[in-house]
Structures are given as C-alpha cells and as structure tokens.
Amino acid sequence: MASALLGTRIRENRKALGISQKNLARIAGVSASYLNLIEHNRRGIAGKTLNAIARALNADPAELSEGMNQALIDRVKTAAVRNTKIKTEHDRIEEFAARFPGFARLIARQSDQIDRRDEEFTILSDQLKHDPYFAEAMHLLLSNITTIRSTSDILATSSQMPAKTAQRFINNLAQEARKLSKTAEDIFDYFEPTSEQQVTSLDISPYESLLEKNRYYLNDLESDSVTIDQILVSLKLSADEYRATKKSLNSYKEMSENLPIQQFLVAAKNHNFDAIALAQYFNTDILSICFRLAHLPIKVEIPQFGLIQCDASGAVLYRKQLNSFSLPRYGGACPLWPVYRSLSQPLQPIRAMLDMPMGDRFHTISFAYPTEVAQIGMPALTEAIMLFTPDYAMLPKVAHGQTPQLDVGLQCTVCPRLACKARRAAYLLSNK
Amino acid sequence: MQKTITIIEDEPFIIEALTFLLQREGYLVKSVSDGALAVDFIIETRPNLVILDIMLPNVGGMKILEDIRATESISTLPVLMLTAKGQKKDRRAAEDAGASQFMTKPFENAALIKNVKEMLFS
Numbered sequence: 001m002a003s004a005l006l007g008t009r010i011r012e013n014r015k016a017l018g019i020s021q022k023n024l025a026r027i028a029g030v031s032a033s034y035l036n037l038i039e040h041n042r043r044g045i046a047g048k049t050l051n052a053i054a055r056a057l058n059a060d061p062a063e064l065s066e067g068m069n070q071a072l073i074d075r076v077k078t079a080a081v082r083n084t085k086i087k088t089e090h091d092r093i094e095e096f097a098a099r100f101p102g103f104a105r106l107i108a109r110q111s112d113q114i115d116r117r118d119e120e121f122t123i124l125s126d127q128l129k130h131d132p133y134f135a136e137a138m139h140l141l142l143s144n145i146t147t148i149r150s151t152s153d154i155l156a157t158s159s160q161m162p163a164k165t166a167q168r169f170i171n172n173l174a175q176e177a178r179k180l181s182k183t184a185e186d187i188f189d190y191f192e193p194t195s196e197q198q199v200t201s202l203d204i205s206p207y208e209s210l211l212e213k214n215r216y217y218l219n220d221l222e223s224d225s226v227t228i229d230q231i232l233v234s235l236k237l238s239a240d241e242y243r244a245t246k247k248s249l250n251s252y253k254e255m256s257e258n259l260p261i262q263q264f265l266v267a268a269k270n271h272n273f274d275a276i277a278l279a280q281y282f283n284t285d286i287l288s289i290c291f292r293l294a295h296l297p298i299k300v301e302i303p304q305f306g307l308i309q310c311d312a313s314g315a316v317l318y319r320k321q322l323n324s325f326s327l328p329r330y331g332g333a334c335p336l337w338p339v340y341r342s343l344s345q346p347l348q349p350i351r352a353m354l355d356m357p358m359g360d361r362f363h364t365i366s367f368a369y370p371t372e373v374a375q376i377g378m379p380a381l382t383e384a385i386m387l388f389t390p391d392y393a394m395l396p397k398v399a400h401g402q403t404p405q406l407d408v409g410l411q412c413t414v415c416p417r418l419a420c421k422a423r424r425a426a427y428l429l430s431n432k
Numbered sequence: 433m434q435k436t437i438t439i440i441e442d443e444p445f446i447i448e449a450l451t452f453l454l455q456r457e458g459y460l461v462k463s464v465s466d467g468a469l470a471v472d473f474i475i476e477t478r479p480n481l482v483i484l485d486i487m488l489p490n491v492g493g494m495k496i497l498e499d500i501r502a503t504e505s506i507s508t509l510p511v512l513m514l515t516a517k518g519q520k521k522d523r524r525a526a527e528d529a530g531a532s533q534f535m536t537k538p539f540e541n542a543a544l545i546k547n548v549k550e551m552l553f554s
Contacts, residue, residue: 139487143443146538150449153541158456165452172445359492359515361525393528407490416489 005098007041009064012099013057014039027056063101073097076104079111126212130326132410137187139358144180148173206241207248216320217297221249222256252295258284259292265302268293272396273303275365275387276349286349286367290387294320303391312343312382325362325388326410334415335422336408339386342366346382353405354388357416363392363399435552438479439463440470440496441514442488450483453541454548467491471499474506481552484531486515486522494529501530510551514539 014024021039025032029052037043038053045053046065054061073094080088089096097104128134151169155161161169210231211218220226228249237245259282271277275293279286294307308327309318321327338352346368354362368384389395409415412425437454441447442465451461464473467488474482482500486493493513501507513531515522523534533547 142537143446147443147445147449149538150453150541151445154449154452157541169449169452172448176445355492355495357487357489357492359486359488359494361492361494390525405495 005041005095006044006065007039009098009101010035010053010057011039013059013064013101016102017057019056024053024056028052072104072108075108075111079107082111082114123209130321130323132326132414133190134187135326136358136414136416137183137190140183141180141187144176144183147176148180151176205244205248206235206237207245210235210245211295211320215298216295218252218256218295219297221253222261228253255288255291255295258288261296264292265296268296269301272399273305273389273394274396274399277396285369286365287369287385290365290367290385293387303389303394305387305389307385307387308339309383309385310339312384314340317383322388322390325356325360325390333411334409335424336406336420337386338364338366338406339384342368342384342386343382344368346370346380351399351403353392353403354408355405357407357409360390361392362388362390363395363403364388434458434460435481436460436462436477436479437481437483437548438474438477439483440467440473440488440493441465441483441485442467443485446485449541450544453545457545457548459548467493467496470496471503471506474500474509475503478506479509481548482509482511483548484511484513486513486526494525497526497529497531510554512544512547512551 014021019027021035022032025035028035028049030038030049034043035053038045050061050065054064057064076093076097077090080090080093151173155166155169155173158166218231221228221231228246231249232242232246235241235245264278264282267281268278271281273293275286275289278293279289282289290305290307293305296302296305298304304322305320306322306325306327307318307320308316310316314333316327319327327333337354338350342348342350348368350364350366352364352366354364356362364386366384366386368382371381371383374380392399407417409417409420412420412423413427415423416427417423418427437459439447439450439454439461441450441463444465447463447465451463454461462473462477462479464470465488468490470484470488470491484493484496488496493515497511497513500509500511510532511530512533512535513526514535514537515526526534533551535544535547
C-alpha cells in the first residue's frame, strides 16, 4: 500500500507547494509525461530520479518512497482513538497521512503534547497530595469552614438566644470569614509559579517515576517476567538517564535476589516486620532490610513503610514518601528527625516514635553507615537512612511501646510548634 | 445527674460553638486547648465523655487517646475523635487506638449531638 502511493504522495507534495507538474519535471530533470505517469502510480521510481524529485519537493526520499513513518501513523491512530465520540476513518489513516503529511504531523504532535500534559498533571496531582504546606492549608481551611458552618447553624436554629450571645457568635463568624479569606489568598499565592522550588520539584528521575507508577514494588522484575533491558527500552531516556536508571534497577534486582520476596514476607510476618530482628534472622545489614521493607507489595496485612536516604550534608539521595508523611526533596526538613542524629552515631541503629504536629505518629529506625573504607586524613563518607511506618501497631510492642518519642515536624514553614528551639524559619500559616 | 463533657480542641471558635451546643442540651462542658495538658485535665475533671481533636499543638490527639487508654482510671472513657482529615487511614488508626466514635470536620451540629447522646446512653 505504502509504495503504491508513491506517486500520490509526490502529487500531493507538489500541489501543497504550488508547483506545476511541468516545473517539477524541469527541476527534477525528467520529462513532464514521465512525471505524469509517476504521479498516477503507473511507473515506479527509485534512486537518482526519486532523490531528484524529493530534493525538488524539499521532502525526505525515504518518506516519499516508503510512505509515512509507521511510528507517525501509529501516533495519528492513537490520536484518533483518544476520543471515542468522534468517528474517524481508521482504515484510511495511512492514506490520510500520505496525502496530508503536514496535518498528520500536526495531529501526532498535538497528541504527544496531550500525553505529556497528562503525565505532568499526574505528577503534579501526586505532588499536591504530598505537599506539607498544602496539607496544612487544607486543614486550616476545613477548620475555618467547620467553625462557620457550626456557628451559622447555631444562629439559624436558636431563635431564643440572648442578643449578647448572638452578637458574639456573629463576631466569631466575621473573624472566621476573614481567616478563611486569608487562607484562600495564601493558597492562591503559593501556587503562583514564582518559586524556584516549584519549578525544580518536577525534577523526578525516571527511576523514581517508574517506582511511583508501580507503587514501589516492581513485581515483573522480581518475578523475572521482564528484564532490566526490557524495562529500559520501554522508557524514553537520555544517555545519562539510561545509565542512572540501569544502575538503580540493578540495585533493585540485587535486593530482590538477596532477599526474595516470598521468603522475606514469611520471615517478616514471623518477626512482625521488625527491621532489626530481620537483619539478625537474615544475617545481613539493616540497610538492606530497610530497603526491602520499603519495597513490598501493598496488602492489608503488610505495613506501609516509607524511607529517606541522605548524605552527611542532609541532601536527599532517595526517598519513598507516604501520603501521610511527605519528604522534602531539596533540604529544609525538620532538623529533629533522628536520621540526622544517626549521622553522628554511624552503625548504631536508632529507634524513635515521631509525633507530628498534625497528630500523625510514625515508628522510625534510622541508621548511618560509611560508604567507603576510611582513609587517613580524609573525612569518612557517610550516608544515613530513616525507615518509617504509620502502621506501628503491626510491629512488636517493644518496637514502639518503649521507644523514645520525639515531637517533630516536616518543615519549619508548615510546623505550628512555635516554641521549637530548632526553628530556623517562620511558620507561614500565621492564620493559625 | 448532669453529665460532663470535656472538649480537647485548639480552635477557640469551635470550642465556643461546641460548648454552646452541648450546654443547650443540658451538659456540663469543660475544655482544654493544649494537648500537653489534656490527660491530666481529664484525670482531674473525670468527664463522662471526651471530644478530642486529632490535630493539636504540642501533643497530638492520637497520643492523647493512647495515654487515655493506658491510664487505668480513665481507660474506659468514651472518646469521640474529630479530625479535619477525613481519610480512611485516620479513622482506622483512631479506631485501633481505641476511639469510641469518629467524626470528620466539617460536621453537622445535629449529627454531633446525636453521636454524643448515643455514646452517653450506651
């Protein structure tokens, strides 16, 4: 079909450029009658003649000869099926692409743009769920609304209320409405795309993106249903991204081979998902166990674990956040988190219960470890991890019942612990 | 005998609205807004029911609930948890920690009063 349409494509390209058949024949160095036969698909051409005509039409000879790139046709097909309400001529897409290559590229490009927008939208939605400022602002908003709703209901249903009491409630309503207005303005300002953090926060690595999509458990890779190379091929990666993603996937595979999921889950259930007990059982390091615990299938009987890994400066190297515990990517986290304390006590696991300002509680294990053999005169390179779970009730009682409790936050800007001595930035939600 | 209800909540206007509503129903109402003082306040005042906000400054509602359940003299106290985060996980965590009832903000006044009456009756 494609090669049979070579003449048609030449004719459509020529007409699109407004060149007469006679002129094209002259420029390409063929007779007008021969070009006429070619354009009506009654003569095949190749080589020198095809190149000459393609050059005269400012077109790609391969595209003229072989028809539109199959990938382009597939993209147009994707665009066609995106909207099921509009009936398109599926069986004539190739012909359409051949006759109107410019429009075909336009449709394909717009379809690709929609895909990219969808992907960005998904990422932004996900970030919104994890944004501590937004979570706190929503909490404030709901508190404002609760007060207004409850107070206005009281005023509406209490006809015998003393005037003084009614006036007090009206004043409360007015104050709360002002607070609500300020909270709404703050949220609006926050989403003005001016801060560098908002721009850079989109910078999620392809590996993290892959993990997020698979909810941090790569079942196909663990079960050998796909290879690392197959995964890499399915991702559109630059050379640098390819190398980084391959390295990360190799580490994941190594983890799944050292601690196979079925065997691990049996042991984990027997040890109530306690990382330290599991490290002893498997005779391995706590680091490996923590990473394995942070990459388990999502099931009711399995506690959810999040994880943050940082270097000695506190810079985040890897993170798996939970809906209930967001982790800032670019510094600015609460300095009271035990993961930072662990950096001064390498190889000494630290247990702590974290009490967050919004009432959430997490059991944590933090652990710092050297990343290479120390050398004389050089500071030891150290990294640290913190494994955390809100499902601490599923852990052994000793792991959370007799564990030091720390009142911490996420970031100073959203932390209402105003008297905290570790505060280094103002609480932005001053409405509270 | 008049029943006593303690509100543990940090939003003053919510405390005022709840206090009015509950007093209108004939209850004696006391309140505390600092989570760190909550358990001692409850031990001291011995209410018949506690309305507890999950998000409080200093000590969160979940921790207070755990402390209530772990303190023998008040361990069986009915506790109605309030939260602005109407997520399932919060409800589950509150129930696991021993909450008797759970309501999300914003709530209907009538629904809250109905829950309080049912909890005190049972």
